[in-house]
Structure formats: structure tokens, C-alpha cells
Amino acid sequence: MSPHPALVVSSLTKAYRSRRVVDDVSFSAAAGEITAVLGPNGAGKTTTIECCAGLRTPDSGHIEVLGLDRAARANAAELRSRVGVMVQEGGLPQAPTAGAVLAHVAKLHGRPGAHVALAESLGLTDRLATAVRRLSGGERQRVAVGCAMIGEPDLLFLDEPSSGVDPHSRRDLWQLLAGVRDRGASIVVTTHFMDEAEHLADRIVVIDEGRIVANGTVAELTAGTLVTLDADLEGDVVAELAAAVGATTVAGARPTLEIAASQAEVLHRLTGALMERGFGRVALEVRPRSLENVFLSITRTGAGA
Ligand SMILES: Nc1ncnc2c1ncn2[C@@H]1O[C@H](COP(=O)(O)OP(=O)(O)OP(=O)(O)O)[C@@H](O)[C@H]1O
Numbered sequence: 001m002s003p004h005p006a007l008v009v010s011s012l013t014k015a016y017r018s019r020r021v022v023d024d025v026s027f028s029a030a031a032g033e034i035t036a037v038l039g040p041n042g043a044g045k046t047t048t049i050e051c052c053a054g055l056r057t058p059d060s061g062h063i064e065v066l067g068l069d070r071a072a073r074a075n076a077a078e079l080r081s082r083v084g085v086m087v088q089e090g091g092l093p094q095a096p097t098a099g100a101v102l103a104h105v106a107k108l109h110g111r112p113g114a115h116v117a118l119a120e121s122l123g124l125t126d127r128l129a130t131a132v133r134r135l136s137g138g139e140r141q142r143v144a145v146g147c148a149m150i151g152e153p154d155l156l157f158l159d160e161p162s163s164g165v166d167p168h169s170r171r172d173l174w175q176l177l178a179g180v181r182d183r184g185a186s187i188v189v190t191t192h193f194m195d196e197a198e199h200l201a202d203r204i205v206v207i208d209e210g211r212i213v214a215n216g217t218v219a220e221l222t223a224g225t226l227v228t229l230d231a232d233l234e235g236d237v238v239a240e241l242a243a244a245v246g247a248t249t250v251a252g253a254r255p256t257l258e259i260a261a262s263q264a265e266v267l268h269r270l271t272g273a274l275m276e277r278g279f280g281r282v283a284l285e286v287r288p289r290s291l292e293n294v295f296l297s298i299t300r301t302g303a304g305a
Contacts, residue, residue, distance in 0.1 A: 004067030006031045006155045006186030007052060012061035014047050022047050023210035025061070029155075029203070034177065034187045036201035038194075040299050044210040045190045046088055046159055052188070053085040053157045066154055081109075084153035088160050090144030092132050098143045099128030102150065109151030118146050121176055123169060137164035145173065149180060156180060158189040162196060174200055194292040204291070208299040222289045225266040229255045230283040241277070245269040250297070258289065258297060 007029040014022040022044040029035035039045050050056040052063055063070035065079055102115035119125050122142045145161045162170045191197055197204055198218050206214040214221055238255040247257035259266045263286050274282055
């Protein structure tokens with residue numbers, strides 16, 4: 001295993017014209033791990049990933065990839081051979097067949113013929129003779145993932161690899177990516193699927209409006225409890241209750257509180273507060289926070305809710 005982190009991003013900034021879309025972003029991705037980068041549309045994920053992959057030039061900041069300075073020309077050739085990249089929507093040529101594209105990229109990496117087994121694991125064997133432009137959206141995505149990983153890179157950047165991919169193929173993709181990690185490679189992947197991040201990622205980085213708003217393991221980020229009160233309570237009563245137990249309220253059909261504490265601690269606090277206010281008969285539904293709950297509460301309009 002490499003002694004270096006796969007990726008270290010320090011104070012990365014990038015603006016388009018005068019609009020700063022990546023603003024002082026710092027995070028790292030450990031070697032041999034899958035790091036998921038999450039964020040709402042337009043948050044700056046693609047811009048960040050493309051700066052790290054060498055496809056865009058940052059305005060300021062420092063990026064180290066596999067222990068090498070990304071900006072140093074002397075490292076460009078080594079990084080090209082050791083880093084695989086899938087840009088958003090694949091970036092594939094449209095006229096050649098899927099098989100020709102994969103075979104070409106395999107040859108470029110000195111691995112002629114490697115595409116046959118890879119196409120099999122991507123469920124593409126019977127699509128190899130089809131022109132890329134005639135493939136379905138999900139099939140094209142899988143060809144693009146195949147092109148990024150066929151050189152057996154030490155670090156793989158994947159920008160929304162499962163967008164448009166059906167649930168069966170998505171699970172096959174997860175298995176494939178877990179296999180890439182198991183052979184010691186590192187993956188930095190963006191996704192809008194919270195279940196994908198929960199299932200795959202060792203670490204999660206959340207970007208919102210160009211800034212990092214969360215960074216941790218799934219367990220760290222989802223620590224906490226949601227409680228739904230099965231009662232028709234007035235908004236100000238719920239708000240007062242939330243303040244009394246140190247919770248925030250969550251929008252929904254029924255009054256729901258989010259509390260950064262264990263289920264036992266939450267029940268202890270809440271039952272006391274309910275009894276004191278004469279709501280001793282209210283039924284409670286208690287569950288752990290999901291990554292989606294966390295994402296919604298820390299990004300955009302949810303921030304600080
Ligand atoms: N080449 C460009 N010129 C001008 N603005 C750009 C350019 N590329 C991206 N942007 C803008 O920068 C912001 C961040 O875009 P980016 O693609 O990095 O976001 P994202 O988090 O990947 O979004 P999505 O989830 O929708 O793919 C967006 O508002 C986008 O419109």
C-alpha cells in the first residue's frame with residue numbers, strides 16, 4: 001500500500017469569470033479507500049474533480065495526487081499512466097463501436113485484450129459490436145467506466161458513473177468498484193445516490209456552494225437520531241419542544257425532530273419533556289439518521305435547520 005494519501009487537496013479555489021465555484025476546498029482521500037464527493041447540482045464537485053484529474057487549472061491551492069504535485073509538468077506522464085478518469089457523461093467518441101473504443105484504450109495502456117474480461121464484468125459483452133451513439137445511456141456510462149479502469153490505475157476519478165444506470169447494473173458497478181479497492185487502488189467518486197455513497201464509500205466529503213460542509217465516515221456523519229411524533233401538534237409547540245431537548249425540526253408531514261445523540265439519550269430527554277407538557281400519550285417513532293437526512297439538513301436551504 002502506498003505511504004501517501006491518494007489525494008490531498010489544499011485550499012483549492014476556482015472561479016469562472018468572477019464567480020467563485022470552488023472556494024478554499026481542502027480534503028484528502030486515503031490510499032486504498034473509496035471517497036465519495038456529494039453535493040447539490042452546481043455545488044462544484046465536477047470542477048473540483050476535474051482540477052484534481054488535471055483537466056482544469058485551479059486558480060489557487062495545491063493538489064497532490066499519489067504523493068506527486070499535480071501542477072508539476074515533470075509529474076504529468078507518470079500521473080497519466082497511474083490515474084484513470086471518467087468525466088461526467090462519459091466523454092466517449094460516438095461513431096466507433098463500444099468494443100473498438102475499449103480495445104483501443106486497452107492497447108494504449110499496454111493491456112491488449114484486457115477489454116474482453118472487463119466488458120464481461122460490466123455486462124457489455126453483447127453490446128461490443130454496437131456503435132457508442134446507439135448504446136443506451138446506461139450502457140454508455142458503463143463503457144466510460146470501463147475506459148477509466150482498464151489501465152488498472154492506482155487512483156480512479158469517476159464523475160457520476162451510475163447516472164442513468166439501472167438498479168441491477170448499479171449493483172454490478174458497486175461490486176466492480178469494491179473489487180478495484182480490494183486490489184489496493186483508490187477511488188474518488190461523485191454521486192447523487194445516497195444509497196450508493198452509504199454502500200460504497202469509506203469516507204464522504206460533502207460540498208455545497210463551493211465549500212466543504214461535511215467530511216467523515218458514514219457512521220460519523222449519520223451519528224444522531226430522528227424522532228417522529230405521532231400527534232397533531234402546533235408548529236410553535238414542536239419548536240418549543242425541540243429547543244427544550246436540543247433538537248432541530250425536520251420538514252415533513254408529521255412533526256419530526258433531529259437530535260445529535262443516541263436513541264437512548266434522545267428517549268430519555270424527550271419523554272421527560274413530553275410528560276412535563278402533558279403529552280404523555282404521544283407515540284414516538286425513533287430511528288437513526290440516514291445519509292440523506294444529513295445531506296438535506298446541511299446543504300442549501302437546509303443549512304443549519
Ligand atoms: N466552464 C464553465 N464556465 C462557466 N461556469 C461553469 C463552467 N463549468 C461549470 N460552471 C458552473 O460552476 C458551477 C459548479 O459546476 P460543477 O459542474 O462543478 O458542479 P457539480 O457540483 O458537479 O454539479 P452537478 O451535480 O449538477 O453535476 C455551476 O454553477 C456551473 O454552472
